[in-house]
Amino acid sequence: MERRQQVKKSRLSADDWADAALAAIGAGGGLAAVAVEPLAARLGATKGSFYWHFGNREALIEAALARWVETDTEQIIAAMQTEPDPEKRLRRLFTEVTRPAKHDPLELSLLASVGHPQVAAALKQVTERRIGYLTGLFTELGFTDAEARRRGLMAYNFYLGHTQLGHAVPSALPSAAEFPGYVEAVVGALLQRA
Amino acid sequence: MERRQQVKKSRLSADDWADAALAAIGAGGGLAAVAVEPLAARLGATKGSFYWHFGNREALIEAALARWVETDTEQIIAAMQTEPDPEKRLRRLFTEVTRPAKHDPLELSLLASVGHPQVAAALKQVTERRIGYLTGLFTELGFTDAEARRRGLMAYNFYLGHTQLGHAVPSALPSAAEFPGYVEAVVGALLQRA
DNA sequence: GTACCTCCATACGCCAGCGTATGGAAACCA
DNA sequence: TGGTTTCCATACGCTGGCGTATGGAGGTAC
Numbered sequence: 001m002e003r004r005q006q007v008k009k010s011r012l013s014a015d016d017w018a019d020a021a022l023a024a025i026g027a028g029g030g031l032a033a034v035a036v037e038p039l040a041a042r043l044g045a046t047k048g049s050f051y052w053h054f055g056n057r058e059a060l061i062e063a064a065l066a067r068w069v070e071t072d073t074e075q076i077i078a079a080m081q082t083e084p085d086p087e088k089r090l091r092r093l094f095t096e097v098t099r100p101a102k103h104d105p106l107e108l109s110l111l112a113s114v115g116h117p118q119v120a121a122a123l124k125q126v127t128e129r130r131i132g133y134l135t136g137l138f139t140e141l142g143f144t145d146a147e148a149r150r151r152g153l154m155a156y157n158f159y160l161g162h163t164q165l166g167h168a169v170p171s172a173l174p175s176a177a178e179f180p181g182y183v184e185a186v187v188g189a190l191l192q193r194a
Numbered sequence: 195m196e197r198r199q200q201v202k203k204s205r206l207s208a209d210d211w212a213d214a215a216l217a218a219i220g221a222g223g224g225l226a227a228v229a230v231e232p233l234a235a236r237l238g239a240t241k242g243s244f245y246w247h248f249g250n251r252e253a254l255i256e257a258a259l260a261r262w263v264e265t266d267t268e269q270i271i272a273a274m275q276t277e278p279d280p281e282k283r284l285r286r287l288f289t290e291v292t293r294p295a296k297h298d299p300l301e302l303s304l305l306a307s308v309g310h311p312q313v314a315a316a317l318k319q320v321t322e323r324r325i326g327y328l329t330g331l332f333t334e335l336g337f338t339d340a341e342a343r344r345r346g347l348m349a350y351n352f353y354l355g356h357t358q359l360g361h362a363v364p365s366a367l368p369s370a371a372e373f374p375g376y377v378e379a380v381v382g383a384l385l386q387r388a
Numbered sequence: 389g390t391a392c393c394t395c396c397a398t399a400c401g402c403c404a405g406c407g408t409a410t411g412g413a414a415a416c417c418a
Numbered sequence: 419t420g421g422t423t424t425c426c427a428t429a430c431g432c433t434g435g436c437g438t439a440t441g442g443a444g445g446t447a448c
Contacts, residue, residue, distance in 0.1 A: 010414090011414090011415095011424090011425065011426085012425085028309040029309075030224070030306065030309075032226055035404090035405060035406090036405075036406065036407085037404075037405055037406080038404095038405085045426075045427085046426070046427050046428075047405095047406085047407080047426095047427085047428095048425085048426040048427050048428075049425070049426050049427085050426095051406095051407070051408080051426095052425055053425090056406080056407070057405095057406070057407090109306075111306070111358060111362050112224065112302075112303075112305070112306025112307070113306070114361065114362040115222040115223070115224075120362070120363075123362050123363055124363050124366075127359070127362070127363040127366055128363070128366060131366055146372075146375075147379075150368070150372075150375065150376050151379070153359075153366070153367075153368065153376065154352065154379065154380055154383065156355065156359070157351075157352050157356045157358075158348065158351050158352050158355055159355065160354065160355030160358045160359060161350065161353065161354030161355030161356070161358070162351045162355070164305060164351075164354045164355070164358060165321070165350070165351055165354060167308065168305050168308040168314070168317050168321070169314075169317055169318050169321040169322070171318070172318075172321050172322060172325055173347075174343075174344070174347065178340075178344075181340075181344065182344050182347065185341075185348065186348055188388075189348065189383040189384065189386060190383065192383065192386050194382075204444095205394090205395065205396085206395085206396090229434090229435060229436090230435070230436065230437085231434075231435055231436080232434090232435085239396075239397085240396070240397050240398075241396095241397090241398095241435095241436085242395085242396045242397050242398075243395070243396050243397085244396095245396095245436095245438080246394085246395060246396065250436080250437070251435095251436070251437090389448100390448095391446100391447085391448095392445100392446080392447080393444105393445085393446080393447100394443100394444085394445080395442105395443090395444085395445095396441105396442090396443085396444105397440100397441090397442085397443095398439100398440085398441085398442100399438100399439085399440090399441105400437105400438080400439080400440105401436105401437090401438085401439105402435105402436080402438105403434105403435090403436085404433105404434095405432105405433090406431105406433085407430105407431095407432085408429100408430080408431085408432105409428100409430080409431105410427100410428090410429090410430105411426105411427090411428085411429105412425105412426085412427085412428100413425085413426080413427095414423100414424080414425080414426095415422100415423085415424075415425090416421100416422080416423075416424090417420100417421085417422080417423095418419095418420090418421085418422100
């Protein structure tokens, strides 16, 4: 999720504010960084603009989350669908999603702000979509429903942990040289038959 | 990490404040919840007490984190050492650490606040200790150093993801009935020989 | 029992961010 | 070109949290 630094624009739209909010969340401040006045400064505007587009801070959060939910997960899943073989798809998905450059601080920040009800709802939606996709993938690979769900969960948990670790303690991740072997080991463990 | 609600105490120690800070972090507010005046209210005291024990808010955070680092990880590791067989130890560790009741919001909150330099340092310490322990465990099980490190990482990532998921979207976790099979599947995957 | 030392309450000034009110500029329309 | 609508800047009050200053209560020492 690349969200560009907004520099200046004579007139702003509600989406401009929502994007700025997401950028601010991802920039490390967490949900607390969605603060009207600092955002206004960053956009080269003032609160006057904001309170014309939104009723209050909550409304902005709502809009920003809605934007995140609909764009973030679907485009990755869609990108995978060009590969017909489910095993290769899993391998590609993991390679893609653990790429060191992929770091998505926004998602981590949202995970961190799950205390907020609107964030919790957005996360639930996205999480279920993803785990569902993974589970389906293992079903395609011939596992029973129960086993597919277990492995879908394992896969997602691993992804979450990896992302978290890469953000919090990047030095603990494997080096670039070790990386392929590491990803392969994970996928191998996930695919192994009893 | 059970940190009791402090109710009232005629005189407070610095550790009382540090514990209250950890409790507040864990209670969902994240690092932002380490706020002097609310904490004082909660302890039935006032800022006067706080600023006698600490120079400022930063000093409190520092003290709280130090307390967390030294108590949290070591006691779990120590508890495992009664089991001589490394495979059983791994199984026991995972069972223990994924127990639904185990939910440790404090750790999640710290992960979320990794933007703060002191938190980052504390997390690095704890993370390396844990991954090191897991890696050693796989070494004991006869894996090569490189393989042991890979599996140690996989195990830790899984743990992190599981914890995260349990906190953010608990409904996505397996039900109580599915739980043993789920844990066993994970441990099985981790122990699988090539 | 008095002098001192430890710990804390109260009161204060300061700053940042939220939300409101109001006037005005820019675009659009006729 | 005059009116209307859209969008925004400025100014204001309010709240909550940080840090400081000061006085005082309750132990302790002798």
